[in-house]
Amino acid sequence: MLLDIRNADAWVNQNKIFNGLNLQIEQGEKIAVLGPNGAGKSTLLKLITREIYPVVKENSYIRLYGSETINLWELRKKIGLLSQDLQADYTPYCTGLDVVLSGFFGSVGQHGHLQATDEQRTQALQTMKQLGIIQAESIMYQRLSTGQQRRLLLARALIHQPEALIFDEPSSGLDPGAAFALLKQMRNFCRPDHSLILVTHHLDEIIPEVQRVVLIKQGKIVADGDKARILTSTNISLLYDIPVIVSEQDNWYRIRPA
Numbered sequence: 479m480l481l482d483i484r485n486a487d488a489w490v491n492q493n494k495i496f497n498g499l500n501l502q503i504e505q506g507e508k509i510a511v512l513g514p515n516g517a518g519k520s521t522l523l524k525l526i527t528r529e530i531y532p533v534v535k536e537n538s539y540i541r542l543y544g545s546e547t548i549n550l551w552e553l554r555k556k557i558g559l560l561s562q563d564l565q566a567d568y569t570p571y572c573t574g575l576d577v578v579l580s581g582f583f584g585s586v587g588q589h590g591h592l593q594a595t596d597e598q599r600t601q602a603l604q605t606m607k608q609l610g611i612i613q614a615e616s617i618m619y620q621r622l623s624t625g626q627q628r629r630l631l632l633a634r635a636l637i638h639q640p641e642a643l644i645f646d647e648p649s650s651g652l653d654p655g656a657a658f659a660l661l662k663q664m665r666n667f668c669r670p671d672h673s674l675i676l677v678t679h680h681l682d683e684i685i686p687e688v689q690r691v692v693l694i695k696q697g698k699i700v701a702d703g704d705k706a707r708i709l710t711s712t713n714i715s716l717l718y719d720i721p722v723i724v725s726e727q728d729n730w731y732r733i734r735p736a
């Protein structure tokens with residue numbers, strides 16, 4: 479099992495975000511997580527990436543790959559992460575190529591004494607070409623646009639061939655061409671043994687490979703199950719407290735005002 483959260487409480491500063499949270503995700507599952515602003519989606523991802531720890535109490539745990547104490551570096555090898563927070567926290571003083579190479583080391587920015595091999599550099603440059611960001615090879619991160627930074631972080635998330643992708647609003651700041659390239663990368667990644675956890679506000683970036691949808695509101699999972707069963711106009715209207723119409727075509731979903 480990729481993730482097993484049992485009866486977890488979690489606080490962010492003075493705010494209790496989760497109270498007895500339960501969520502299980504099998505290896506190979508592709509899931510989307512939806513919910514209004516402030517619902518707790520990013521906090522959930524931080525519990526998975528160990529940026530936040532749950533309250534220690536009886537009969538409560540978070541297991542990743544079957545372990546409550548998985549080594550952080552092991553975890554980073556297995557996971558490709560892309561989020562707003564990572565983008566904001568990323569150290570400004572490194573080149574585009576360094577950003578992508580840092581994915582091999584699970585580091586943010588400098589990778590200390592670890593030197594990238596020629597093979598890793600070739601691979602990084604190849605991925606940058608595929609994502610249309612090769613021109614940023616020698617440019618400092620801080621001098622790039624939001625969308626360019628995001629493309630680099632996408633390349634960073636994929637470069638070490640992780641088993642699972644954890645993406646928090648990945649298309650934010652991307653132009654349509656880059657957003658479509660992102661969807662293509664996600665689809666290519668979705669082999670049967672690979673897992674995807676996609677937090678999004680955009681139904682149209684829930685790729686057909688996603689089979690399960692989890693709805694979160696005010697720190698509670700209010701619906702969880704098969705995509706077609708969960709992504710209905712009624713459920714999404716209730717989730718966001720506005721009347722919407724959800725439509726589906728060829729396993730792609732769209733939302734519009736009712």
Ligand SMILES: Nc1ncnc2c1ncn2[C@@H]1O[C@H](COP(=O)(O)OP(=O)(O)OP(=O)(O)O)[C@@H](O)[C@H]1O
Nearest residue numbers: 490491492493495514515516517518519520521522
């Ligand atoms: N640094 C912080 N200090 C205190 N409370 C915080 C902090 N960061 C987030 N929160 C609170 O935690 C709750 C959950 O936030 P979280 O970022 O997980 O929501 P989200 O569902 O990802 O929202 P969004 O769609 O806006 O990204 C919110 O109510 C927010 O006020």
